[in-house]
Amino acid sequence: MNNSLASNSSRTIAQEVVREITDLLYDYVLCLDDDRLEEWPDFFIEDCIYKIVPRENLRLKADLPIWFCENKNMLRDRVLALRTCSVYNLHYDRHLISNIRVKCQDDGRFYVHSNYAVFQTDLIEGKTILFCTGKYEDEVVFVAGQPKFKVKRVILDTYSVPNLLATPV
Amino acid sequence: MLDNVTWPSTDYSRVPYVVFGDQAIYNREQERIFQGSSWCYLGLEAEIPNPGDFKTSFVGNTSVVVNRSANGAVYAFENRCAHRGSTVVRELSGNRENYTCIYHHWCYDHEGNLIGVPFQRGLKGKGGMPREFDKCEHSLKKLRVETYRGVIFGTFDHDIMPLADYLGPRIRDILDTIFQKPIEVLGYMRQRMPSNWKLYWENATDCYHAGLLHQFGTTFGLFRATQEGGSFLGACPGHSVCYSIFGSDEGSVSEGYEGIEAYNAEMKLNDASLLQYRDEDSDQRGLIIMATFPSVIFQRIANTLATRQIRTKSPNEFELYWTYFGYADDDEELRRMRLTQTNLVGPAGLISMEDGEAGVLIQRAIERERHASSVMEMGGKGPIGDQDHLVSEMSVRGFWKHYCDVMGYVPGSSS
Numbered sequence: 001m002n003n004s005l006a007s008n009s010s011r012t013i014a015q016e017v018v019r020e021i022t023d024l025l026y027d028y029v030l031c032l033d034d035d036r037l038e039e040w041p042d043f044f045i046e047d048c049i050y051k052i053v054p055r056e057n058l059r060l061k062a063d064l065p066i067w068f069c070e071n072k073n074m075l076r077d078r079v080l081a082l083r084t085c086s087v088y089n090l091h092y093d094r095h096l097i098s099n100i101r102v103k104c105q106d107d108g109r110f111y112v113h114s115n116y117a118v119f120q121t122d123l124i125e126g127k128t129i130l131f132c133t134g135k136y137e138d139e140v141v142f143v144a145g146q147p148k149f150k151v152k153r154v155i156l157d158t159y160s161v162p163n164l165l166a167t168p169v
Numbered sequence: 170m171l172d173n174v175t176w177p178s179t180d181y182s183r184v185p186y187v188v189f190g191d192q193a194i195y196n197r198e199q200e201r202i203f204q205g206s207s208w209c210y211l212g213l214e215a216e217i218p219n220p221g222d223f224k225t226s227f228v229g230n231t232s233v234v235v236n237r238s239a240n241g242a243v244y245a246f247e248n249r250c251a252h253r254g255s256t257v258v259r260e261l262s263g264n265r266e267n268y269t270c271i272y273h274h275w276c277y278d279h280e281g282n283l284i285g286v287p288f289q290r291g292l293k294g295k296g297g298m299p300r301e302f303d304k305c306e307h308s309l310k311k312l313r314v315e316t317y318r319g320v321i322f323g324t325f326d327h328d329i330m331p332l333a334d335y336l337g338p339r340i341r342d343i344l345d346t347i348f349q350k351p352i353e354v355l356g357y358m359r360q361r362m363p364s365n366w367k368l369y370w371e372n373a374t375d376c377y378h379a380g381l382l383h384q385f386g387t388t389f390g391l392f393r394a395t396q397e398g399g400s401f402l403g404a405c406p407g408h409s410v411c412y413s414i415f416g417s418d419e420g421s422v423s424e425g426y427e428g429i430e431a432y433n434a435e436m437k438l439n440d441a442s443l444l445q446y447r448d449e450d451s452d453q454r455g456l457i458i459m460a461t462f463p464s465v466i467f468q469r470i471a472n473t474l475a476t477r478q479i480r481t482k483s484p485n486e487f488e489l490y491w492t493y494f495g496y497a498d499d500d501e502e503l504r505r506m507r508l509t510q511t512n513l514v515g516p517a518g519l520i521s522m523e524d525g526e527a528g529v530l531i532q533r534a535i536e537r538e539r540h541a542s543s544v545m546e547m548g549g550k551g552p553i554g555d556q557d558h559l560v561s562e563m564s565v566r567g568f569w570k571h572y573c574d575v576m577g578y579v580p581g582s583s584s
Contacts, residue, residue, distance in 0.1 A: 052517065054356075054357065054358065054359065056261060056357055056359075057356040057357060060354075060355070060356050062355040062356055062508070063356070064355045064356025064357070064358070064493055064508070064511060065508075065511055066358050066511060066515045066516055066517045066518075067511075067512065067517040068508060068509060068511050068512055069512075070442075070509065071440060073438075073439035073440035074439075074440050074442075074443065074512075076439045077438045077439050077440060077443070078519075080436070080438070080439075081385050081519055084384075084433065084436060085384035085385050085388060085433060085436065086384070086385060086519065086522060086523065087382065087384070087522075087523040087526055087527075088522050088523070088525075088526050089525075089526055089529065124533070159357075159359055160359035160360070160361045160488060161358075161359060161360050161361065161516035161517075162361050162363075163360060163361065163362050163363060163516070163525040163526075163528075163529060164360065164516050164517070164522040164525035164526060165516045165517040165522070166517065166522050
């Protein structure tokens with residue numbers, strides 16, 4: 001996948017498809033920044049993977065995640081936990097994404113690579129920090145004409161997480 | 170700034186908040202605890218299996234290198250060039266025949282001995298080091314290293330008691346359980362926590378909070394105050410173990426948690442595979458958390474196996490460094506369970522993220538406080554000992570007793 005990303009670019013994909021996938025990414029982070037977490041799972045198909053992997057683990061066989069949903073129900077359960085029982089820092093998230101590159105594969109999946117940065121604002125003092133940065137390695141499929149994530153792999157360059165990571169990246 | 174503290178109670182049921190924010194106290198901790206007579210966790214032998222393998226680690230806030238020499242023995246040294254003080258090794262891990270400082274290329278072997286000084290004899294009769302310069306006197310600062318069950322500990326006190334005695338039989342017994350077979354390191358999780366390291370130590374040894382703060386765990390039986398379990402101390406009260414038996418409180422949960430919102434009988438998961446675990450222990454302890462003074466916590470919760478190392482950074486910041494592992498002979502299903510259960514622990518863990526928030530909430534509220542103290546009487550006041558239940562803060566008091574002994578703080582008589 002990395003090789004194919006390096007060797008190709010959005011130029012070979014229909015611009016309409018690129019635009020739809022770009023919109024998917026922008027809508028995804030808008031949903032998170034608006035704290036509409038209940039809608040977050042719907043950016044994924046049922047048989048999906050969402051994982052957050054600290055970059056230091058990429059050199060290891062297991063690329064150990066700190067967050068590992070292996071289907072959409074596990075995404076729903078995360079939201080359920082966040083809304084009903086988890087205790088975490090009161091904050092706003094603000095995602096910036098850039099460098100979106102789309103590459104088509106034969107099996108109908110689009111491999112998409114983008115950079116992200118998340119600024120986090122603490123609701124007790126109103127201070128903002130750069131919470132984390134890294135890249136998304138996504139696999140997008142079209143279901144009934146709508147782009148959805150089949151795989152969203154969040155690589156955390158910021159492999160030492162500032163305190164805790166509660167809400168999705 | 171102060172580095173002497175009058176402890177307000179003789180049974181350590183009070184802790185003065187000033188110890189969580191003062192630079193002079195922090196400096197004294199580095200000197201007396203981390204640089205002093207303590208065995209500190211450095212890493213796992215499985216991380217450096219081959220001759221020449223190394224990893225960088227920390228003792229308190231001091232960077233150290235731990236490595237395996239050509240003869241297979243494990244050595245550690247402070248990561249600071251004996252010449253002009255540069256950090257010698259920058260990588261997190263790797264394999265080296267020797268270590269060359271980037272600055273003036275002074276070179277050290279696996280034991281930390283200085284083996285090369287460029288231009289030591291000068292050039293064409295000019296320059297160079299004085300004739301009497303002896304490389305043997307300029308090695309890197311060495312740690313004494315011992316291992317137990319593949320866990321590597323190091324100390325700057327070369328006269329300290331042997332590691333096995335420092336841990337004691339009850340701590341060794343838990344290590345015998347957790348490291349019962351060869352392990353395979355699966356990865357790391359790090360949290361940069363904006364709170365004093367001792368607040369985390371209090372958290373990890375506090376059975377009382379676990380059945381309240383972590384509502385996900387309480388709801389799904391990963392830890393409940395109503396479960397059978399308890400806590401006990403090691404060779405010193407700075408070491409302690411908390412354990413609980415999953416499923417041991419069937420029928421008593423609702424009654425026990427009546428009026429307490431920490432248990433949510435109505436909550437159901439859409440995918441319960443997260444909660445599937447395999448009993449790896451004949452005595453059915455679903456949870457074991459062991460704190461080993463001064464810098465490491467060992468855990469087995471369900472099928473999660475991990476060490477958590479405390480790397481101090483300043484009075485109000487430390488890094489929590491999780492090393493997550495399985496056994497080398499894990500079958501596919503068990504390995505998958507361990508990976509799925511990463512959702513429970515670490516910075517995003519469903520039964521651990523709360524600990525980071527608890528630390529910050531305390532740090533914010535007490536940082537400027539010079540006089541007040543916390544109160545810990547759950548499980549009783551007075552003598553500090555073992556507990557056969559989970560509604561207790563006894564092991565936290567044990568930590569403070571040992572902390573005061575090492576720091577030279579004498580408890581007052583106001584209790």
